[in-house]
Amino acid sequence: MSLTSIQGAIADSCLKAGRAVDDVTLIAVSKVQPNARVAQILDQGHRCFGENKVQEAAGKWPAFREAYGQIELHLIGPLQTNKARQAMELAQAIHTLDRPKLATTIARLAQEMGQCPDLFIQVNTGEEDQKAGCLPADADTFIKDALAMDLPVRGLMCIPPVDEEPSLHFALLAKIAARNGLKGLSMGMSSDFETAIALGATHVRVGSAIFGDRIYEQ
Numbered sequence: 001m002s003l004t005s006i007q008g009a010i011a012d013s014c015l016k017a018g019r020a021v022d023d024v025t026l027i028a029v030s031k032v033q034p035n036a037r038v039a040q041i042l043d044q045g046h047r048c049f050g051e052n053k054v055q056e057a058a059g060k061w062p063a064f065r066e067a068y069g070q071i072e073l074h075l076i077g078p079l080q081t082n083k084a085r086q087a088m089e090l091a092q093a094i095h096t097l098d099r100p101k102l103a104t105t106i107a108r109l110a111q112e113m114g115q116c117p118d119l120f121i122q123v124n125t126g127e128e129d130q131k132a133g134c135l136p137a138d139a140d141t142f143i144k145d146a147l148a149m150d151l152p153v154r155g156l157m158c159i160p161p162v163d164e165e166p167s168l169h170f171a172l173l174a175k176i177a178a179r180n181g182l183k184g185l186s187m188g189m190s191s192d193f194e195t196a197i198a199l200g201a202t203h204v205r206v207g208s209a210i211f212g213d214r215i216y217e218q
């Protein structure tokens with residue numbers, strides 16, 4: 001697919017759901033993609049991207065920002081506390097706040113730096129052992145604690161289990177967000193962003209459908 005066809009599909013989904021098109025932000029997930037492919041998307045005017053790893057983002061985006069100007073960067077991968085400062089310097093949003101220790105670290109750094117990216121709390125809706133995120137049962141408390149630290153929590157994020165119907169997970173995430181007064185919902189990837197938009201996604205994270213398959217080097 002192409003950037004324009006994804007943008008068109010997002011607009012269609014918004015229309016069907018009775019939502020405004022500018023209610024949904026398209027995060028083009030550029031992790032692992034060659035710079036030439038990323039540049040093609042920048043050349044088409046897109047300015048909102050997602051990366052999984054702080055190190056990869058740090059190696060890639062400063063140069064693109066020099067060449068293209070302001071770019072909104074979203075970090076969507078697991079974040080170690082010792083990378084938090086670099087993440088906060090690089091990104092406009094972090095989607096993977098998932099534990100108290102990371103929250104206190106970000107709060108301390110935000111004080112020190114006088115700035116903080118928008119934050120999304122990751123919820124492990126499928127309760128999978130291998131996946132990051134707070135458990136649904138712990139979410140209300142964690143959200144309240146993070147807000148009490150004055151952190152700019154904008155919403156919630158989830159990655160549904162690969163072998164389950166994603167709509168159940170999107171609906172659960174939307175329910176937890178609503179009862180905590182949070183508006184942002186980071187949910188939906190290449191295979192399910194239309195479903196996510198129908199269920200209220202405000203940020204969809206689309207990689208391979210825009211850039212093509214990721215080729216991981218051995």
Ligand SMILES: *Cc1c(COP(=O)(O)O)cnc(C)c1O
Nearest residue numbers: 029076189190205206207208209
């Ligand atoms: C890689 C990744 C995506 C994009 O996945 P695609 O299936 O390529 O669209 C979205 N969200 C997260 C957290 C990812 O790691």
